[in-house]
Amino acid sequence: MTDVMDRPALRVVGERPIRPDGVDKVTGRAQFGADFNLPGMLVGKIKRSPHAHAKIVSIDTRKAKALAGVKAVVTAADFPDLASEEVEAGEAAGNLRDLSMNCMARDKALYEGHAVAAVAATSAAVADEALALIEVVYEVLPHVIDVEAAMAPDAPVLHEGLFTKGVEPKPTAPSNIAAVNKLGRGDLAEGFAQADVIVEARYTTKAVHQGYIEPHACIAQYGQDGQCLVWCSSQGQFMVRTYCAKILDLEAADIRVIPSEIGGGFGGKTTVYLEPLAIALSRQSGFPVKMVMTRDEVFRATGPTSGAVVEVKLGAKRDGTITAADVVLKYQAGAFPGSPVGAGSMTALACYDIANAAITGYDVVTNSPKVAAYRAPGAPISAFGMESAVDELARKLGMDPIAIREKNGVVSGVKAVYGPTLRDIAYKDTLEAIKSHPHYSIPLGPNQGRGLAAGFWFNIGGESTAAVRINDDGSAVVATGNPDIGGSRASMAMMAAEVLGLPIDQVRPVVADTASIGFSMLTGGSRVTFATGMAVVEAAKKVVEDLKQRAAQMWEVPADKVAWENGAAVCLDPEKPAAKPLSIAAIAARAGRTGGPITAEVGLNAQGAGPGFAVHLCDVEIDPETGHVTVLRYTAAQDVGKAIHPSYVEGQIQGGVAQGVGWALNEEYIFDAEGRMENPGFLDYRVPVASDLPMIDAILVETAPNPRHPFGAKGVGEVPIVPPLAAVANAVRDALGLRLTDLPLSPPRIRAALDARAK
Amino acid sequence: MSKQHVTTTVNGDPTEFLAAPGTTLLDALRDELGLTGAKEGCGSGDCGACSVVVDGRLVCSCLMLAPEAEGRRIETIEGMAQGGRLHPLQQKFLEHAALQCGFCTPGFLVAAKALLERNPDPDETEIRYWLAGNLCRCTGYDKIVRAVMDAAAEMRQVRRAS
Numbered sequence A: 001m002t003d004v005m006d007r008p009a010l011r012v013v014g015e016r017p018i019r020p021d022g023v024d025k026v027t028g029r030a031q032f033g034a035d036f037n038l039p040g041m042l043v044g045k046i047k048r049s050p051h052a053h054a055k056i057v058s059i060d061t062r063k064a065k066a067l068a069g070v071k072a073v074v075t076a077a078d079f080p081d082l083a084s085e086e087v088e089a090g091e092a093a094g095n096l097r098d099l100s101m102n103c104m105a106r107d108k109a110l111y112e113g114h115a116v117a118a119v120a121a122t123s124a125a126v127a128d129e130a131l132a133l134i135e136v137v138y139e140v141l142p143h144v145i146d147v148e149a150a151m152a153p154d155a156p157v158l159h160e161g162l163f164t165k166g167v168e169p170k171p172t173a174p175s176n177i178a179a180v181n182k183l184g185r186g187d188l189a190e191g192f193a194q195a196d197v198i199v200e201a202r203y204t205t206k207a208v209h210q211g212y213i214e215p216h217a218c219i220a221q222y223g224q225d226g227q228c229l230v231w232c233s234s235q236g237q238f239m240v241r242t243y244c245a246k247i248l249d250l251e252a253a254d255i256r257v258i259p260s261e262i263g264g265g266f267g268g269k270t271t272v273y274l275e276p277l278a279i280a281l282s283r284q285s286g287f288p289v290k291m292v293m294t295r296d297e298v299f300r301a302t303g304p305t306s307g308a309v310v311e312v313k314l315g316a317k318r319d320g321t322i323t324a325a326d327v328v329l330k331y332q333a334g335a336f337p338g339s340p341v342g343a344g345s346m347t348a349l350a351c352y353d354i355a356n357a358a359i360t361g362y363d364v365v366t367n368s369p370k371v372a373a374y375r376a377p378g379a380p381i382s383a384f385g386m387e388s389a390v391d392e393l394a395r396k397l398g399m400d401p402i403a404i405r406e407k408n409g410v411v412s413g414v415k416a417v418y419g420p421t422l423r424d425i426a427y428k429d430t431l432e433a434i435k436s437h438p439h440y441s442i443p444l445g446p447n448q449g450r451g452l453a454a455g456f457w458f459n460i461g462g463e464s465t466a467a468v469r470i471n472d473d474g475s476a477v478v479a480t481g482n483p484d485i486g487g488s489r490a491s492m493a494m495m496a497a498e499v500l501g502l503p504i505d506q507v508r509p510v511v512a513d514t515a516s517i518g519f520s521m522l523t524g525g526s527r528v529t530f531a532t533g534m535a536v537v538e539a540a541k542k543v544v545e546d547l548k549q550r551a552a553q554m555w556e557v558p559a560d561k562v563a564w565e566n567g568a569a570v571c572l573d574p575e576k577p578a579a580k581p582l583s584i585a586a587i588a589a590r591a592g593r594t595g596g597p598i599t600a601e602v603g604l605n606a607q608g609a610g611p612g613f614a615v616h617l618c619d620v621e622i623d624p625e626t627g628h629v630t631v632l633r634y635t636a637a638q639d640v641g642k643a644i645h646p647s648y649v650e651g652q653i654q655g656g657v658a659q660g661v662g663w664a665l666n667e668e669y670i671f672d673a674e675g676r677m678e679n680p681g682f683l684d685y686r687v688p689v690a691s692d693l694p695m696i697d698a699i700l701v702e703t704a705p706n707p708r709h710p711f712g713a714k715g716v717g718e719v720p721i722v723p724p725l726a727a728v729a730n731a732v733r734d735a736l737g738l739r740l741t742d743l744p745l746s747p748p749r750i751r752a753a754l755d756a757r758a759k
Numbered sequence B: 001m002s003k004q005h006v007t008t009t010v011n012g013d014p015t016e017f018l019a020a021p022g023t024t025l026l027d028a029l030r031d032e033l034g035l036t037g038a039k040e041g042c043g044s045g046d047c048g049a050c051s052v053v054v055d056g057r058l059v060c061s062c063l064m065l066a067p068e069a070e071g072r073r074i075e076t077i078e079g080m081a082q083g084g085r086l087h088p089l090q091q092k093f094l095e096h097a098a099l100q101c102g103f104c105t106p107g108f109l110v111a112a113k114a115l116l117e118r119n120p121d122p123d124e125t126e127i128r129y130w131l132a133g134n135l136c137r138c139t140g141y142d143k144i145v146r147a148v149m150d151a152a153a154e155m156r157q158v159r160r161a162s
């Protein structure tokens, strides 16, 4: 696999060219989900439950249907009642029945904002009027949102058929605890017995939203021939196709999904909300239907990630060796099972080599929107608890926070607590990068504090397809099936250009629709540059082989007498001393006479995505008057393998940090006594703005390239959100001289803590 | 309710459109005029994705009613590149990789241009506060702020040279 890496020098990979889709995006020309229109298009809108938990007694749509301009009205009755079935769609695995019932409530509304009906009408105003005419009779039920309240034996039960998985004996009564998972090794009691020092604390986080700026949007057109076109903004056109086919019981071949540009996802667009409804409305009306969510709907009805409780107990010897770790994770799943507690469990201790460890995870359903993936799903939450606890441990031992992590940190060859043996990792180098950065020794002023935290994320590979095609003038097209969410077109084009030997501006990357390229798992799990990049490289290599073959024909020499150098075929046959190198353009010009179009498509299932490690350092200053926390400095080092386009890798790191800082300091879902979200807008759900943040110094650690990727790339997009929660909390601890364990560390919380101390 | 006839100037060209009284300027630009560069991220004045300039003032077009545009000069992202040449801000956003998904980008560019027209030499803090009405969830703002500083420097140099 590493043959391309053996090249003496890379020409394109590792450079910072301007992204190929850049001009579209700075001129307003790029088309996002809501930017398409079709002739005769209707407006689709959704009626949503005003109750957090209610039985749907009846839905009467007659008045709505009778309204002039209303062309279709659908409810759960218009969708097949699916059996429970797990579907694999890459990182976004889910249960079909739950997915369908999340798109449209059946029998019960499980959270405020849960869709109960949808209409399509000739204008938005008519659609709104129709929604008001739909009569839904509810029987309001007691609700539960807090994770521990939902676990209590007397809690209102969301699903009568839900019995806790993973406990013996099998429970006889339904519960909101969907599953309990355990992992670990060694002997916990023995580990704690060896410890000289023990720290123990309970940490909590609130549900937070991915906060992509583009609301969900799609258009569906269902033809009289049963052929269906969907344009939408998602993290995976194939995911949308699979889910729509299953939810509506259609053939995948009858659905063609055309990906628009995507205005951010962060995991939140790895599922469907609108698309099945738009198809159903289009099928009923015979017209294309466009649906666009409002920001209010995005907050109330699409995936936040879990609010959680994290209990951590650590034991260590005086020299800093951690002898035991006991971690309990309780994650909200929202209305249906499937919180990221599994990944939270596996990542919790992944930075540490601990002999005796136990992690118990609870997946708990609650009357809040079904959680969706959010960047390194589950990991920031468990890391918040673990990294805060390690900080406390270091304080108790009088140790430097880097020293304690060096002492216990994983290195290549170590078996991680969650199972696999880690290979080709650069965690220690990442710690070192922070230690040797000037930030680590800048003196702090009054009310200032410094915090450090580490993070881990697996990264994934998986199935991807890429096609490389040579145009008649010798330029190339690279087609893949992955929406470009943060600049991946650039890295695809760069890798192809590197292999072909073309200048980057002669390689045009495109994101193809589901009928135009082979299957690819969705854009998620930090997999695209790794896995789809691998498919691109393999396809480009095939094209090079073909080009050499054509050159051999043109020179009338055996194929093994042709080499590929700097984007041209070179003749090695001593009998043809006059044969000048043939450029791609020269070969392409003769393609018709040497075998036809020069093109290759490669589908593969990429294995061996290297895990990513991150170490973050954060300085804060606290205003004792207001309780406001200012982030003064932020430095983030990351084990990236090899950065294909360093600017976009830095961008991933900086963006992840900003989201993590928001999670730590301000963001939270706030519910009223009835279980209705109180802050479903950016005014009250405060994501960081430019004036909330300093420059974020991103350090790319490239000492351990991934040997399973042709250029050494590892996934980079997710791990940067793992450390910030604890890095900020540890900095606040340092500044206050007081540990706050409940996020967000918003001004009222800090003030309350200061007031309590003053008393 | 019947639609109103609105006469405006959009990116320098006389433009007419019809709009219902309750229609926002954003919807009129996007749906009536096909100018979809301005985006709706919130519809409530909190994200800046819909930023346009009206008579020299930066506004959230989701908060302005379309009929209020009568007789006014509107500048949108679509008018920023001149005669096939990108504006220095657009060029610097590309060079600095100041966009990831690109959804917030038109709003940031329109807002940053309005800033540099008022203050050709803003420092980092001034840029951060001016752009605080524009949300970006992808970049962490670092590269956006750098791109604006770099564009400002280049524009000052060009001005001095001419």
Ligand code: FES
Pocket (backbone or CB within 6 Å): B039, B040, B041, B042, B043, B044, B045, B046, B047, B048, B049, B050, B051, B060, B061, B062, B063
């Ligand atoms: S859409 Fe106008 S400010 Fe967000």
Ligand code: FES
Pocket (backbone or CB within 6 Å): A213, A263, A264, B098, B099, B100, B101, B102, B103, B104, B105, B135, B136, B137, B138, B139
């Ligand atoms: S680049 Fe995605 S929101 Fe700014």
